[in-house]
Amino acid sequence: MSQSYDRGLIEDFGRWREFTAGMWAWVFHKFTGWVLIGYLFTHIAVLSTSLQGAETFNSTIQGLESLALVRLLEVGLLAVAVFHILNGIRLLFVDLGVGLESQDKSFYASLVLTGVIVVASVPTFVSGAF
Amino acid sequence: MSTQTPDTETESEAEQPSSKPHHERRLAEKRERAETKEAERAAAAQDIKGETVELKVFRFDPEIEGKEEPRFDSFTIPFEKGMTVLDALIYARDQYDSSLTFRHSCRQAVCGSDAFFINGRQQLGCQTQMADLDWPVRVEPLPHQDVVKDLVVEMxxxxxxxxxxxxxxxxxxxxxxxxxxxxxxxxxxxxxxxxxxxxxxxxxxxxxxxxxxxxxxxxxxxxxxxxxxxxxxxxxxxxxxxxxxxxxxxxxxxxxxxxxxxxxxxxxxxxxxxxxxxxxxxxxxxxxxxx
Amino acid sequence: MAERYSSFRSGSTAWLLQRITAAFLVVVLAFHFFNLHFVTHAADIEFAGSQARMQNVGYFVTMVLFLVTATFHGVNGIYNALVNQGIEGNAKRAAQVVLGVAGLLLVVQGIRVAIALAGF
Structure with a gap:
């Protein structure tokens, strides 16, 4: 059918308002996954300063931690990690076939819980940086 | 399918560039006819008594000049209690535009031929009540499948x-x-x-x-x-x-x-x-x- | 896959490993965050403190396992995302090689770091 018309990925991101809970869970899980693997590479890169000895390691870590931006990014990382963990638990249950009827509620629960944990952790994360 | 007759004529004339004035005259006539038709349609819509609902339908026809570009057509449908999306589409086809194309058969959610993308969701036309939807109702062919014509997709x-x-x-x-x-x-x-x-x-x-x-x-x-x-x-x-x-x-x-x-x-x-x-x-x- | 009769079916093995590493990572990642932000504040981290932690064999082994499982989980996750997008042929082969090499380098470098920190 060379004459037929390919509407392409019509539904994908232009229609985000119509996404259901399961779809949002997938989008967030994928996004947080990308962030976490990206962070793992940078994390090991920063820790690699330990190969040059204790002083380089200490000055690098303390230099980074003194930056307010880094502290804020750490809060972001916490949010990303906590969501990935909580939604990951939800997905493990889905894989075991447990509670599939309430998969939308468990997604909202993981969102709310992520918010609560992150807000509660902000003081600890930014103390001394501002 | 009377609406298609003038189109086939213009197509055959397009092959002979020498008959240009004739071609232009025909096009003008066609435009005029389309305008009259549009006016008739508007008049018909105004004649409807009682509650009406706006139906926006995805249109595409690769074989007809001027319809190769996908667009949305609006139809004013008299609403009746218990009306399904399929009923509304059938009304639009029978009353306004006989070239409106969609698959349907049993009308009771058994044959599986009338799945459409209705208000951003895949649903059967015959199973979806107009009353349950936000108006105007938007009907599109199923996404991620090539469109053959109007609401008909390649299966x-x-x-x-x-x-x-x-x-x-x-x-x-x-x-x-x-x-x-x-x-x-x-x-x-x-x-x-x-x-x-x-x-x-x-x-x-x-x-x-x-x-x-x-x-x-x-x-x-x-x-x-x-x-x-x-x-x-x-x-x-x-x-x-x-x-x-x-x-x-x-x-x-x-x-x-x-x-x-x-x-x-x-x-x-x-x-x-x-x-x-x-x-x-x-x-x-x-x-x-x-x- | 049907043409080579092998008992190793990559689909189910990768899927299962992704879930097993997930279950492990849920616990260890939570522990890691708690340990290095609440027990020890990130700003107070020093080489000596890290060395003291890493010299505990149980902690050292956990961290190395953490690295290996996280790398597998992440790299396999990216690969799955690409396959879901319909990647095929040479592009798919290239993705396998690039991701495999990147993962391997990450693990090797990570283990070097772990050894340096532990002072072994």
Missing amino acids: DHFYDQMEAVDPFFDPDDLPEGELEEQRQSPENRENIKLSTRCIWCGACMSSCNIAAGDNKYLGPAAINKAYRFYMDEREGEQKRQERLEIIEQEHGVWRCQTQFSCTNVCPKDIPLTEHIQELKREAVKQNLKFW
Whole structure:
């Protein structure tokens, strides 16, 4: 059918308002996954300063931690990690076939819980940086 | 199909550039006719007494000049209690534009031919009440499938995937007597009951984000079809193994990302995600057993 | 996959490993965050403190396992995302090689770091 018309990925991101809970869970899980693997590479890169000895390691870590931006990014990382963990638990249950009827509620629960944990952790994360 | 007559004439004239003035005159006439028609349509819409609903329908026809570009047409439909989207489409076709094309047959959610993208969701036209929707109602062809004309989409790929899982029985041994039945226990029937409801409408496949990206992915309907036979106790052992190998390929069950889109749109309420997950666990179990 | 009769079916094995590493990572990642942000504040981290932690064999082994499982989970996750997008042929082969090499380098470098920190 060379004459037929390919509407392409019509539904994908232009229609985000119509996404259901399961779809949002997938989008967030994928996004947080990308962030976490990206962070793992940078994390090991920063820790690699330990190969040059204790002083380089200490000055690098303390230099980074003194930056307010880094502290804020750490809060972001916490949010990303906590969501990935909580939604990951939800997905493990889905894989075991447990509670599939309430998969939308468990997604909202993981969102709310992520918010609560992150807000509660902000003081600890930014103390001394501002 | 009287509306198509002038178009065929203009097409044949387009091959002879010498008759240009004639061609222009015909086009002007055509425009005039279209305007009169539009006016008639507007007048007809104004004549309707009582509540009306606006129906916005996706239009596309590669064979007619001026319709190759997809667009939306609006129709004013007199609303009646109990009116379905399919009823509204039929009214639009019968009263306003006989070239409006869509598939439908049984009108009772059994044949599976009228799955559309209604207000951003895959639903059967005959099963969806106009009263339950936000107005104006927007009807589009199923996403992620090529559009042939208006609301008609190419279903070949969907049928290919359905057939890829060998959707038929292949028992190891048949009963002795010619008229002997192949019995199934009531419990087993209960297990596969929901999976047998599939009407091949393609709503699930259209809603699936992964099927849209990975063209080789079997898709929810085909995997559900495989489930229906795999879980049936009358199935032969040989065929069960073969079918398991089909669904546990790279583009089989593993592609499912449990977004629940298919389960949400299925007009027959088949728990598709649950069935796919069960087959994933079954495949893992069978492989661990092998080791 | 149908043409080579092998007991190793990559689909189910990768899927299962992704889940097993997930279950492990849920616990260890939570522990890691708690340990290095609440027990010890990130700003107070020093080489000596890290060395003291890493010299505990149980902690050292956990961290190395954490690295290996996280790398597998992440790299396999990216690969799955690409396959879901319908990647095929040479592009798919290239993705396998690039991701495999990147993962391997990450693990090797990570283990070097772990040894340096532990002072072994």
